[in-house]
Amino acid sequence: MSGNPESLIRKLQETRSLEEAEFAELIRQRTPESARLLADLAVAERKRLYGNDVFIRGLIEFTNICRNDCLYCGLRRSNTALVRYRLTPEEILSCAEDGYTLGFRTFVLQGGEDGYFTDEVLIPVIREIKKRYPDCAVTLSLGERSRESYQALYDAGADRYLLRHETADRGHYARLHPPGMSFDHRMQCLRELKEIGYQVGCGFMVGSPGQTEKELAKDLKFIETFRPDMCGIGPFIPHHQTPFRDMPAGSAELTCFLLSVIRLMLPAVLLPATTALGTIHPRGREMGILAGANVVMPNLSPRSIRKQYELYDNKICTGEESAQCRGCLETRMESIGYRTVTARGDAVREA
Numbered sequence: 001m002s003g004n005p006e007s008l009i010r011k012l013q014e015t016r017s018l019e020e021a022e023f024a025e026l027i028r029q030r031t032p033e034s035a036r037l038l039a040d041l042a043v044a045e046r047k048r049l050y051g052n053d054v055f056i057r058g059l060i061e062f063t064n065i066c067r068n069d070c071l072y073c074g075l076r077r078s079n080t081a082l083v084r085y086r087l088t089p090e091e092i093l094s095c096a097e098d099g100y101t102l103g104f105r106t107f108v109l110q111g112g113e114d115g116y117f118t119d120e121v122l123i124p125v126i127r128e129i130k131k132r133y134p135d136c137a138v139t140l141s142l143g144e145r146s147r148e149s150y151q152a153l154y155d156a157g158a159d160r161y162l163l164r165h166e167t168a169d170r171g172h173y174a175r176l177h178p179p180g181m182s183f184d185h186r187m188q189c190l191r192e193l194k195e196i197g198y199q200v201g202c203g204f205m206v207g208s209p210g211q212t213e214k215e216l217a218k219d220l221k222f223i224e225t226f227r228p229d230m231c232g233i234g235p236f237i238p239h240h241q242t243p244f245r246d247m248p249a250g251s252a253e254l255t256c257f258l259l260s261v262i263r264l265m266l267p268a269v270l271l272p273a274t275t276a277l278g279t280i281h282p283r284g285r286e287m288g289i290l291a292g293a294n295v296v297m298p299n300l301s302p303r304s305i306r307k308q309y310e311l312y313d314n315k316i317c318t319g320e321e322s323a324q325c326r327g328c329l330e331t332r333m334e335s336i337g338y339r340t341v342t343a344r345g346d347a348v349r350e351a
């Protein structure tokens with residue numbers, strides 16, 4: 001196995017690949033200098049394919065009702081203190097209308113695993129968005145469903161699906177989830193989404209309780225082989241009504257380091273600087289872009305329910321209107337020499 005961080009970074013740049021043990025070594029031995037080198041190379045790759053453009057995605061958090069009980073998440077069903085809501089199809093369409101006016105050309109419908117949103121309820125909503133805004137992409141982030149359901153939603157017009165794998169390590173998965181939830185099923189869902197033809201996003205939290213370089217190295221190796229179109233990574237942040245309430249949050253520094261690794265590994269991947277990164281550091285999203293990310297996801301949900309989509313404590317953007325978040329991110333991106341663009345923003349396909 002090759003040694004110091006710089007030689008590992010050069011190997012990654014040349015081959016787009018490292019052994020799992022090398023990924024772990026790269027993380028363990030990282031220094032501010034190696035992080036800077038990695039970020040410089042990652043930004044060069046991103047600029048080669050996407051210039052200084054940052055894609056914006058309008059996030060519509062349409063239900064906070066969830067049948068699952070993930071130990072880290074504030075929406076888990078055991079959190080009885082949370083006031084639950086679900087938007088009506090009309091309210092979802094009204095968010096999309098606001099978003100279109102604000103220049104969004106991708107709508108991300110995200111929610112808990114809420115049994116109310118059957119295919120029969122979702123299909124007309126997806127069809128209507130695609131009919132009204134044929135120049136837009138619809139991204140779904142609704143958790144685990146059957147292959148038939150994924151297919152039906154795809155046939156209705158959905159283009160992309162975000163399903164973070166959460167961790168590629170079976171043992172770690174079992175520490176983060178209750179016994180009823182299955183690592184194999186999550187992975188199966190990801191494979192099925194790809195087979196159906198969605199542009200697929202996987203991803204994980206940085207600094208989830210019990211996570212070490214070994215688990216992170218598995219995540220990176222999984223991403224290298226799965227080759228997602230999108231990859232969502234953000235720091236774990238504790239929520240006061242979950243079993244992980246006293247656990248430390250993940251760091252912005254390590255999140256940015258991993259964003260750079262992923263950009264270098266998959267140059268064309270769509271990589272968001274997440275809201276969680278903006279929550280643990282006031283300039284977290286800018287730092288994410290400067291590490292190699294190229295997507296931001298401002299909130300389009302009605303302001304009245306935003307505080308109730310509380311995955312973790314102190315989530316930002318819960319008091320603002322959609323137009324404020326849109327404007328805020330534009331200014332933030334301009335402050336670091338980037339521009340937000342209203343294109344649909346599909347991944348570039350490299351030969």
Ligand code: SAM
Nearest residue numbers: 072073111112141142143164235236237311312
């Ligand atoms: N229910 C769907 C699912 O689980 O795929 C979509 C919504 S879920 C809230 C979206 C993502 O939020 C999860 O994949 C998880 O990685 C992230 N998340 C949940 N709790 C978090 C926490 N405490 N800190 C950071 N991210 C968290």
Ligand code: SF4
Nearest residue numbers: 066068070073076112
């Ligand atoms: Fe539900 Fe998703 Fe939260 Fe898990 S992460 S409890 S599936 S909303």
Ligand code: FES
Nearest residue numbers: 317320325328329
């Ligand atoms: Fe929401 Fe800054 S992005 S207020």
